Amino acid sequence: MSTFRRVFSSSVGTKLLIGLTGLAMFVYLILHLIGNALIFAGPDTFNHYSHALISNPLIIPIETGLLLIFLLHVYKTIVNYFSNQSARPTGYAEKKFAGHTSRKSVASSTMIFSGLVLLLFVVIHVKQFKYGAWYLTTTAPSVRDLARLEFEVFRQPLWVAFYALCTIVVGLHLRHGIASGFQSIGFDHPVYTRRLTVTGVVLAIIIGGGLAFIPVWVYFTQ
């Protein structure tokens, strides 16, 4: 087997890939949240930002890269989930959280479920916005009026609830994911690891809560 295949089919190498792709998407989400928050500055600012993004020639390679990272994460986590399941063919009659120093949490025990919700969510979300109705602004220069689409979607309470729930699931996934990803890539420092774990939880709340706030805000104010 080639070294490359050997590394990335091993348990440790698999987690390196899951960690790297997960952390890359985490960085993307920070940028995505900041970009989306421009809606608070008004539809014009938001539309011009979105226009600047999609008219940048680099957007195609970046989007392709993101898609590959996403697919790699999904593929590796699902394969990893099944091989981990098969490592314990007979389950326990009684099993408790160990407590003490353990970091096991609701978030960490539901990664595959939160992940699968995210998979569904990302597909729906991309279809609804990126490939959704292409309105144009009436003021010159005429650009895509993404704000109008956003307001139309988030005037519907069911969509607001769906987005708020799914983005909270994003936060839940990251609640365990951020610290876990760093541990998987071998990061371990006497001071920074602890700070990073705390910062990771705070960022998970900011990202999950922030993304969930936007549709709610649109619903109540626009």
Added chain:
Amino acid sequence: MRINLKIWRQSGPDKPGRFVEYTAPDVSPDMSFLEMLDVINEELIVKGEDPIAFDSDCREGICGTCGFLVSGVPHGPEPGTTVCQLHMRHFKDGDRLTLEPWRAKAFPVIKDLVVDRSAFDRIIQAGGYTSVNVGGAQDANAILIPGTLAEKAMDSAACIGCGACVAACKNASAALFTSAKISHLALLPQGQIERRARAIAMVERHDDEGFGSCSNEGECEAVCPKEIPITNIARMNREYFRAMLISRD
């Protein structure tokens, strides 16, 4: 005090198993958990029944031979304690406890609470040693080792190989065991010569034995009787990447 027990009984490796209820009517708080089982077994022997099989050797928490789950937690509820050092004073009169063997594909049940942990031996055989001939005993200061490193290496070497980490892990991963064994040699000068080959061989043996991967929950660290930290796992990951992807030597 009176303790009610539900214990996994399985007469052999490929035999079906089931839980059987036992009562220990007169348990002293000074007894260890295994002494309580000894008392139950003495009665079973007198009655002509098959005694409950469980592993133990030193009974002082240093050999790593004992181990099973007490009500869902490997080695029971006390942190940093093997089940042989778990004393009955931590339980109450009338408690109902479930005893179950380690469960993992790589740790098949041999009988009752006894599992086959030879997969650990094979991980060690794959590289958990130094094969250089060091000759006669040298002067103690001939190889200088910083105190902080010696401490870290000793913390990792404290692993007694009981298998509780595998038992606690939702993925039945032996990452904590393997990483402790890789770490204590990687940290010391004597371990440098085979450092690269060791990391690769031990990780691959770990996988071939059928253990899962690490989800970084740290249940292993929490149940480890020697409280080996999962920072060892981050080190193992670095050792492995370094050996496979980054470095030539």
